Amino acid sequence: MFSHIHPDNYVAQLSEKQQSMAKLFSDFNLPTADLYQSTPLNYRQRAEFRVWHEGDDLYYIMFDSKTKQKFRVDDFPVASELINSAMKGLITAIRHNATLRFKLFQVDFLSTLSGQLLISMLYHKPLEDNWQLEAEKLKAQLSTIAPVDIIGRAKKQKVIVDKDYVMESLQVGNKKYIYQQVENSFTQPNAGVNEQMLLWAQQATQNAGGDLIELYCGNGNFSIALAENFTRVLGTEISKTSVRSAQININENGIKNIDIVRMSSEEFSQAMNGERKFRRLEDFDLTTYNYDTVLVDPPRAGLDLDSVELVRRFNKIIYISCNPETLKENLALLVATHNIDKFALFDQFPYTDHIETGVILTRK
Numbered sequence: 001m002f003s004h005i006h007p008d009n010y011v012a013q014l015s016e017k018q019q020s021m022a023k024l025f026s027d028f029n030l031p032t033a034d035l036y037q038s039t040p041l042n043y044r045q046r047a048e049f050r051v052w053h054e055g056d057d058l059y060y061i062m063f064d065s066k067t068k069q070k071f072r073v074d075d076f077p078v079a080s081e082l083i084n085s086a087m088k089g090l091i092t093a094i095r096h097n098a099t100l101r102f103k104l105f106q107v108d109f110l111s112t113l114s115g116q117l118l119i120s121m122l123y124h125k126p127l128e129d130n131w132q133l134e135a136e137k138l139k140a141q142l143s144t145i146a147p148v149d150i151i152g153r154a155k156k157q158k159v160i161v162d163k164d165y166v167m168e169s170l171q172v173g174n175k176k177y178i179y180q181q182v183e184n185s186f187t188q189p190n191a192g193v194n195e196q197m198l199l200w201a202q203q204a205t206q207n208a209g210g211d212l213i214e215l216y217c218g219n220g221n222f223s224i225a226l227a228e229n230f231t232r233v234l235g236t237e238i239s240k241t242s243v244r245s246a247q248i249n250i251n252e253n254g255i256k257n258i259d260i261v262r263m264s265s266e267e268f269s270q271a272m273n274g275e276r277k278f279r280r281l282e283d284f285d286l287t288t289y290n291y292d293t294v295l296v297d298p299p300r301a302g303l304d305l306d307s308v309e310l311v312r313r314f315n316k317i318i319y320i321s322c323n324p325e326t327l328k329e330n331l332a333l334l335v336a337t338h339n340i341d342k343f344a345l346f347d348q349f350p351y352t353d354h355i356e357t358g359v360i361l362t363r364k
Helices: 007-024 081-094 129-142 191-204 221-229 240-252 265-273 305-311 324-334
Strands: 034-036 046-054 057-063 070-073 104-111 117-123 148-154 157-161 165-172 175-182 211-215 232-237 258-262 291-296 316-321 338-346 356-363
Touching (some): 007 324, 081 117, 129 148, 129 157, 175 221, 211 221, 291 305
Parallel strands (some): 232 258
Antiparallel strands (some): 338 356
């Protein structure tokens, strides 16, 4: 099933993506794209699998995206070596454990470059008291592979043994940054390419000065790496979990010039315009910020029209996109007021049609 996932295919598939992107953005006067490659195998730090029960046996399955047919997965070459080891270790450990395997229907893995592992086990039945005891034994067994924590999930239940997060360590240039990554919260799946994205954005804003506003800041992935280039950084994020992680990550990295506020880009726009007052902003005077640089890393839907109008106010726009189609739509509006200075392709998702893009725009 994974015959197309092979190091020998990597350069060819990446070349096809380059050509596809050149064609998609041919209407724009783009600079030569900076290209950032992934490692050909074991690049994903996240993976999730359905669990199939067949008599006494059980194994992981995935579904073919085109035919929707299920297929057995004993190893997953795109996932980290840590995940592959844990996949095998987990199945072996629970195959004959009625408590841990009964009604188990999905397993999610989150690993880190720093060597930590988080496993979530999802059930179609309530978790009884003895589940935690068995999960603690499983944790002890799997700890021979790596430091591991386990989460059990059922309807309206979440049992944690012993943490629901990992601490990732990313090398960006000559600096190391620490990031808390919480189960079920968004993190960049390809950590190696994420390091390259952060370095690209860091270098593109070197000596920028002024203040950086980041919309959709998540757990502070970009804010923390870019803080050294700006006087102040203000990040906005709607997810409570991500805001908490961002606060932890700011402290972990000893950064003093970042503030995070929980609000959507629409709410932030209303606050900037003085249209609405927010209790969450009582400690912030938005009029004191120098609105020179904005960074956006929106979901696949891209920026809505109000957000496009918001980012147009800034002299410099850093736009990270996981969907080239919606990026193209947004750029068609942004180039009326801004020039495209830099364009980058980040191969976050080898052997798929997806590619992450980065654009730097400056006011005309």
